[in-house]
Amino acid sequence: KTAYSTYRPGLVARTNKTPGVNICGDENKSNFPYDWAHGFVKSSFSAGGYGVGQELPYATKSYSLMSAEPDKAVREELAAEFYTNNRKWANCIGFFEEPLWPYWDPNQLESWDMRPQANGNIGTINNINLAVMK
Known part of the structure; x- marks a missing residue:
């Protein structure tokens, strides 16, 4: 930057x-x-x-x-x-990529509803409050 x-x-x-x-x-x-x-x-x-x-x-x-x-x-x-x-x-041209979701251990988490967000860091951890532990 x-x-x-x-x-x-x-x-x-x-x-x-x-x-x-x-x-x-x-x-x-x-x-x-x-x-x-x-x-x-x-x-x-x-x-x-x-x-x-x-x-x-x-x-x-x-x-x-x-x-x-x-x-x-x-x-x-x-x-x-x-x-x-x-x-x-065309001021905002860019690249498109497939969303990359973080991997989590299925033995530790029951579910994790990571919802889409309008943020430049898509693909990072979000909605941690929705993670359900086993």
């Missing part, structure tokens, strides 16, 4: 030649609720000192409008616009 403060000047000046991989953050995954505000991580709103290498005007617009909108139907229209822009500009 590179400190965003050293990476951002090249983005602003449009001189960066380092490609970004896995730069869209967790919020871009479509299994988050559709009407949740999208765009925070890919906008200039995100936390100082870290960024995903993008400050996209459409993401800033999406997040600022969706986060203040009480009407679910309007939020869904804004989400459709956000995902349309994602497809149009």
